Amino acid sequence: MKVVVQVKLVPDAVQALAIGSTLRTVNEAANWVSKVAFDRGVPREYELRKHTYAHLKDSGLGAQAAQHTIKKVRDAYTVLKANIRAGNLGRPGSKRRTKVESKPITFRPDAAHPYDDRCLSWQYDAQTISIWTAVGRLKNLRFACSADQLKTLREYRQGESDLIERDGVFYLIAVCEVPEAKQYEPDGFIGVDLGIVNIATTSTGHRAAGRGLNRYRQRQLRLRRKLQAKGTPSAKRRLKHRRRKEQRHAANINHIISKKIVTEAERTSAGIALENLGGIRQRVRLRKPQRATLHSWAFHQLGTFIDYKARRAGVPLVYVDPAYTSQTCAECGHINKRNRVDQATFICRSCGVVAHADRNASRNIAARGEAAWTAGRESRVPAATQAARTEENTPQPVVPYLQTQSLKAGSS
Known part of the structure; x- marks a missing residue:
């Protein structure tokens, strides 16, 4: 690696x-x-x-x-x-x-x-x-x-x-x-739901709230606007001095979150299931005030940090399709858009279970991760080896004793 x-x-x-x-x-x-x-x-x-x-x-x-x-x-x-x-x-x-x-x-x-x-x-x-x-x-x-x-x-x-x-x-x-650690066989999976209000929510109950980071971003945005409007040489020096400060702060938070997730997975001998959010900025349509928040969301960086930390620790990691994970009930599997009442509340229209929306989504991600790992494990055997094992395990046809004796007599 x-x-x-x-x-x-x-x-x-x-x-x-x-x-x-x-x-x-x-x-x-x-x-x-x-x-x-x-x-x-x-x-x-x-x-x-x-x-x-x-x-x-x-x-x-x-x-x-x-x-x-x-x-x-x-x-x-x-x-x-x-x-x-x-x-x-x-x-x-x-x-x-x-x-x-x-x-x-x-x-x-x-x-x-x-x-x-x-x-x-x-x-x-x-x-x-x-x-x-x-x-x-x-x-x-x-x-x-x-x-x-x-x-x-x-x-x-x-x-x-x-x-x-x-x-x-x-x-x-x-x-x-750097050599990668040998992966162990996971005892279950920890699903990680990524978001803006909550940066990361795991199926084990850990929630990394994004309120502090979002407020920090808003404060930095107001300060940049103020300095840019001022336009004096001193203001330009301050802008140059503060460049990449927000980026470093967000990266540090992502390092802390990713380390907690990987450490918990390693301690419990579990794997990690992450959402494959590639292309989400092209798919999602938002109002103009929300676009800055979406485009400053560093979900890819957090996923990259979790990826390389997991590989160094030998923690299994799989990516799953995030489709309908927020609308699916983790208890009964019922899918309905109205299940997601608001950002934080999930109420199943079928079984009536009430849960935190991000926690429910992380449980669905964990289940998909375990299914993906099982499917991948079954297909890891090379084709030739798998065919040999299949032939070896196939029961041979039973030939009756009298038929065997008649065959021997005919050959003699």
Whole structure:
């Protein structure tokens, strides 16, 4: 399982200038390569390298830096093509899609740049790195991270690391290949109902209320509007200083919630069943005041956190179809739109059971998760092995004794 570890670089003034100029240099080169690729119809990486590699080397980039720059550009066009094919940029002829297809991809001056082990080496004991720059190799460049991050880097770091600049601070994002824990056979499933009023509600009774986070988002929204309306240089500095603060706060809350859910599942030897909410923003139609709330709902991030924490702990995880889970009675299975009286109340029109709506939905999700796990378990045996087992377990036809003796006599 791949996880990333982000460490903060602590350069001195000279080192900071060298790293900053390197990022600007490689991204200017990436913009030039992107223009060449666009003019030539975005050829394959090998062909693009024939048209650009020599020029990049002559401009002062090292061999590995030039290769990574070309590959970064080609990967960007691959992602763009995939988004166009998936329809994420609109239909053919739409304004957004036409705008994207009519010009080459551009890279910001502080965009991330990949480094491999030839351009970057780690000294874990001293917590320093040696890194290639456009003005030469920098050695003894310090980095800061927690003890757990350092242990993960020392034991599991593999592949490339990305150098980025964010708000004047440099970071290295390293890829680590962490082994997954062996999954156990779950004793039941914990269903998790995701929402906005209640961020997560489990079938075991845990409810993570979203009131605090929603109020925090509203407060941040009012403050941003106030500063934007003011428009003074001081207000713009405050806006820049507060950027991504709400995002970090929401991510921290999602980490806390996901850790509680996975810990409870591991403690009770249960699995986790999550809703597959992909495409919900395209399906749901809301009034304008509600759109900001829907689009700031970080359900995918919470699901991702639960996913990777469960894989590291060996907790089984399944995704289920969320259709009608809020309208289905967890006791009798009756489906009726009127069962959901309001946001918090569920009253079955058939059996009369009264329950919290999110808790009832989480129980339905848990039942679907157990059914999905059972179906998957039955289909895990390879086809050849399953056929052999079927043949082995099939009773052979019983031949009467007299018929057997007559056959033997005839053969003799």
